[in-house]
Amino acid sequence: xxxxxxxxxxxxxxxxxxxxxxxxxxxxxxxxxxxxxxxxxxxxxxxxxxxxxxxxxxxxxxxxxxxxxxxxxxxxxxxxxxxxxxxxxxxxxxxxxxxxxxxxxxxxxxxxxxxxxxxxxxxxxxxxxxxxxxxxxxxxxxxxxxxxxxxxxxxxxxxxxxxxxxxxxxxxxxxxxxxxxxxxxxxxxxxxxxxxxxxxxxxxxxxxxxxxxxxxxxxxxxxxxxxxxxxxxxxxxxxxxxxxxxxxxxxxxxxxxxxxxxxxxxxxxxxxxxxxxxxxxxxxxxxxxxxxxxxxxxxxxxxxxxxxxxxxxxxxxx
Amino acid sequence: xxxxxxxxxxxxxxxxxxxxxxxxxxxxxxxxxxxxxxxxxxxxxxxxxxxxxxxxxxxxxxxxxxxxxxxxxxxxxxxxxxxxxxxxxxxxxxxxxxxxxxxxxxxxxxxxxxxxxxxxxxxxxxxxxxxxxxxxxxxxxxxxxxxxxxxxxxxxxxxxxxxxxxxxxxxxxxxxxxxxxxxxxxxxxxxxxxxxxxxxxxxxxxxxxxxxxxxxxxxxxxxxxxxxxxxxxxxxxxxxxxxxxxxxxxxxxxxxxxxxxxxxxxxxxxxxxxxxxxxxxxxxxxxxxxxxxxxxxxxxxxxxxxxxxxxxxxxxxxxxxxxxxxxxxxxxxxxxxxxxxxxxxxxxxxxxxxxxxxxxxxxxxxxxxxxxxxxxxxxxxxxxxxxxxxxxxxxxxxxxxxxxxxxxxxxxxxxxxxxxxxxxxxxxxxxxxxxxxxxxxxxxxxxxxxxxxxxxxxxxxxxxxxxxxxxxxxxxxxxxxxxxxxxxxxxxxxxxxxxxxxxxxxxxxxxxxxxxxxxxxxxxxxxxx
Numbered sequence: 058x059x060x061x062x063x064x065x066x067x068x069x070x071x072x073x074x075x076x077x078x079x080x081x082x083x084x085x086x087x088x089x090x091x092x093x094x095x096x097x098x099x100x101x102x103x104x105x106x107x108x109x110x111x112x113x114x115x116x117x118x119x120x121x122x123x124x125x126x127x128x129x130x131x132x133x134x135x136x137x138x139x140x141x142x143x144x145x146x147x148x149x150x151x152x153x154x155x156x157x158x159x160x161x162x163x164x165x166x167x168x169x170x171x172x173x174x175x176x177x178x179x180x181x182x183x184x185x186x187x188x189x190x191x192x193x194x195x196x197x198x199x200x201x202x203x204x205x206x207x208x209x210x211x212x213x214x215x216x217x218x219x220x221x222x223x224x225x226x227x228x229x230x231x232x233x234x235x236x237x238x239x240x241x242x243x244x245x246x247x248x249x250x251x252x253x254x255x256x257x258x259x260x261x262x263x264x265x266x267x268x269x270x271x272x273x274x275x276x277x278x279x280x281x282x283x284x285x286x287x288x289x290x291x292x293x294x295x296x297x298x299x300x301x302x303x304x305x306x307x308x309x310x311x312x313x314x315x316x317x318x319x320x321x322x323x324x325x326x327x328x329x330x331x332x333x334x335x336x337x338x339x340x341x342x343x344x345x346x347x348x349x350x351x352x353x354x355x356x357x358x359x360x361x362x363x364x365x366x367x368x369x370x371x372x373x374x375x
Numbered sequence: 376x377x378x379x380x381x382x383x384x385x386x387x388x389x390x391x392x393x394x395x396x397x398x399x400x401x402x403x404x405x406x407x408x409x410x411x412x413x414x415x416x417x418x419x420x421x422x423x424x425x426x427x428x429x430x431x432x433x434x435x436x437x438x439x440x441x442x443x444x445x446x447x448x449x450x451x452x453x454x455x456x457x458x459x460x461x462x463x464x465x466x467x468x469x470x471x472x473x474x475x476x477x478x479x480x481x482x483x484x485x486x487x488x489x490x491x492x493x494x495x496x497x498x499x500x501x502x503x504x505x506x507x508x509x510x511x512x513x514x515x516x517x518x519x520x521x522x523x524x525x526x527x528x529x530x531x532x533x534x535x536x537x538x539x540x541x542x543x544x545x546x547x548x549x550x551x552x553x554x555x556x557x558x559x560x561x562x563x564x565x566x567x568x569x570x571x572x573x574x575x576x577x578x579x580x581x582x583x584x585x586x587x588x589x590x591x592x593x594x595x596x597x598x599x600x601x602x603x604x605x606x607x608x609x610x611x612x613x614x615x616x617x618x619x620x621x622x623x624x625x626x627x628x629x630x631x632x633x634x635x636x637x638x639x640x641x642x643x644x645x646x647x648x649x650x651x652x653x654x655x656x657x658x659x660x661x662x663x664x665x666x667x668x669x670x671x672x673x674x675x676x677x678x679x680x681x682x683x684x685x686x687x688x689x690x691x692x693x694x695x696x697x698x699x700x701x702x703x704x705x706x707x708x709x710x711x712x713x714x715x716x717x718x719x720x721x722x723x724x725x726x727x728x729x730x731x732x733x734x735x736x737x738x739x740x741x742x743x744x745x746x747x748x749x750x751x752x753x754x755x756x757x758x759x760x761x762x763x764x765x766x767x768x769x770x771x772x773x774x775x776x777x778x779x780x781x782x783x784x785x786x787x788x789x790x791x792x793x794x795x796x797x798x799x800x801x802x803x804x805x806x807x808x809x810x811x812x813x814x815x816x817x818x819x820x821x822x823x824x825x826x827x828x829x830x831x832x833x834x835x836x837x838x839x840x841x842x843x844x845x846x847x848x849x850x851x852x853x854x855x856x857x858x859x860x861x862x863x864x865x866x867x868x869x870x871x872x873x874x875x876x877x878x879x880x881x882x883x884x885x886x887x888x889x890x891x892x893x894x895x896x897x898x899x900x901x902x903x904x
Contacts, residue, residue, distance in 0.1 A: 145591070212624070335438075
């Protein structure tokens with residue numbers, strides 16, 4: 058077998074194991090939380106009879122292991138089950154939420170990733186001069202402010218004061234693409250500001266690192282312009298670390314946007330999961346955890362593979 | 376008013392000119408903003424309700440776990456949505472009197488044991504089926520049967536038998552209850568076809584609007600019910616939306632930027648600031664909801680009434696109202712009843728903040744000086760942690776060793792409330808005294824969170840329940856109130872207002888002490904200019 062294929066196969070197998078481990082951890086975590094789903098559904102208005110009735114109906118009287126394996130069996134057959142709290146099909150509800158989160162993450166990434174890399178390149182080109190310092194100070198400021206604060210500031214000035222974009226990012230299927238993008242422009246801007254600095258700094262550092270090499274000096278000596286040197290000789294060799302940081306940020310855009318979703322009332326996965334965690338809706342939490350874990354593991358795997366392909370020593374094994 | 380202004384206001388009322396435009400033009404003519412606003416409001420009132428438009432409310436208290444089954448409703452968003460599509464037999468009006476909805480009329484027997492509700496004839500559910508007394512009975516059956524997980528189970532437990540007699544739904548109680556119609560107004564008891572047995576979540580009812588889309592935890596959209604029995608007099612909007620906005624800042628921003636027309640749960644600390652915004656107004660109404668510290672009267676050291684009195688005297692009620700509620704509320708008197716209830720007795724003396732008396736009672740209680748643990752959490756009520764801290768300071772000034780234990784919000788209602796002997800909590804109140812006392816202070820009540828088990832108190836409660844003479848009932852309730860105030864396990868420092876904020880475009884908004892946002896009837900009773 059080709060070593061790269063073997064590597065990929067190994068990673069896939071490892072990913073499945075990791076997913077299993079994650080599901081066990083999440084299950085154990087939700088089981089030891091105080092109160093159960095019946096108690097959480099009924100809240101302060103619970104009476105002993107209604108609690109007992111609901112527990113019986115939801116099958117909460119079965120031992121945890123039985124419930125866990127019953128659920129796992131369903132997932133292997135592609136059935137995520139139904140939410141304990143409102144009886145809706147999890148796969149349908151979650152698919153809807155996930156597609157909204159991915160939609161937001163996609164557009165944030167479309168703007169943030171090229172912008173971050175471009176800014177990184179510009180920063181390197183004008184290292185220690187004013188463009189570099191300006192870019193660094195702006196991105197470092199935005200990363201230092203908590204994301205909910207950025208969200209509130211944008212919502213207040215752009216949403217309320219100027220009225221350019223809605224402060225509540227409600228989208229529905231009946232809207233056109235442009236309408237949707239307008240509706241989510243503030244969360245996109247917030248997310249972009251949040252992830253920009255990390256990717257920009259890493260791009261800058263990785264390229265600067267390569268710029269120390271002897272072959273860069275050669276390239277400079279043969280008379281290439283500064284941008285050409287960066288584009289043709291430095292950047293390709295800095296791809297691996299850049300891809301790594303980009304993937305980490307993409308994963309963040311999918312699984313870490315809870316706060317932004319809350320601030321802008323965006324109907325994505327984050328809010329959905331928070332609601333179900335607080336109601337102890339274990340099947341939903343499990344499914345959400347698995348999906349998030351899969352996103353992380355998948356994106357990291359892609360980063361690894363890209364790094365391998367970018368590395369001639371692995372691409373052409375002895 | 377000169378002709379020019381009159382002309383402008385007619386145009387504005389007809390919707391040919393926005394309110395903002397009108398205000399601008401009026402200002403240009405030298406009319407002050409206040410005068411112009413009044414002028415506009417008067418013109419609108421004279422013109423009567425305007426038809427059409429969409430009414431959107433931003434509501435805190437919705438989760439993606441919500442369902443349309445009325446039996447399971449416990450938070451604001453599903454309750455708000457429910458008042459769009461569904462109706463109960465009767466409703467408690469803003470003045471505390473019973474108004475008929477699905478019931479056309481009702482009457483009680485002399486002993487208040489048998490109640491007959493005549494079901495309105497010729498009205499339809501949103502699926503086109505005629506409403507019958509049978510549907511009403513099936514609804515009650517669904518909420519009372521033994522497998523029910525309905526939040527109304529406790530309320531309807533007193534029903535002994537039910538039957539249908541033509542277009543009349545009749546129920547018989549084990550013990551007479553003069554307030555029975557008030558119980559029928561409970562939001563869980565939305566009348567559904569066949570009682571909702573076949574599909575409780577179908578959202579089919581007799582309400583002024585029909586549910587169009589439902590995205591739990593996100594929003595619900597409604598269209599006007601063309602067959603609504605209330606006719607043209609109510610439900611002026613063409614469409615309505617309930618948007619879930621759990622984050623306070625997002626909610627405020629949405630109202631300020633005009634994405635919604637009204638919001639609930641304005642935080643007291645920003646209410647005054649928000650009220651300064653030119654395009655909206657903060658509307659608060661004092662209700663029956665209250666924030667409390669509850670002591671189990673059967674658990675040491677709270678089984679000693681002198682200690683309870685010491686704690687009751689050591690709390691600075693006015694300070695809590697000023698600092699925690701920012702003035703949006705009123706002080707309480709260690710009984711769960713205030714002037715918002717019918718038959719409230721104003722002559723019961725108000726307990727004062729008195730450190731000397733607190734110290735005296737504390738000494739008499741013979742408490743050993745070990746820390747008295749008060750458990751609290753952010754989720755117990757808004758500002759509960761701060762309120763507990765203020766309580767602790769004043770109690771310590773009286774020499775009472777009060778200590779705060781902060782608990783996580785998660786699991787607070789299962790692990791702390793109704794379990795631990797002393798903790799912070801809240802009650803939403805009930806429409807009548809009987810229901811409030813029955814829910815939490817009857818010896819056998821499931822939610823007896825102060826462990827208040829007094830046969831003499833129960834006896835008074837039951838005798839008041841069956842008493843149809845209002846003066847006599849008031850006298851009994853007064854006795855019960857005094858008893859709770861003197862000996863109860865309830866420290867009730869404050870009643871909280873419902874604080875909403877409403878866009879100035881919305882007309883016809885009336886305060887309703889039965890619930891926030893006009894008791895969720897804004898969609899039915901307001902219109903947009």
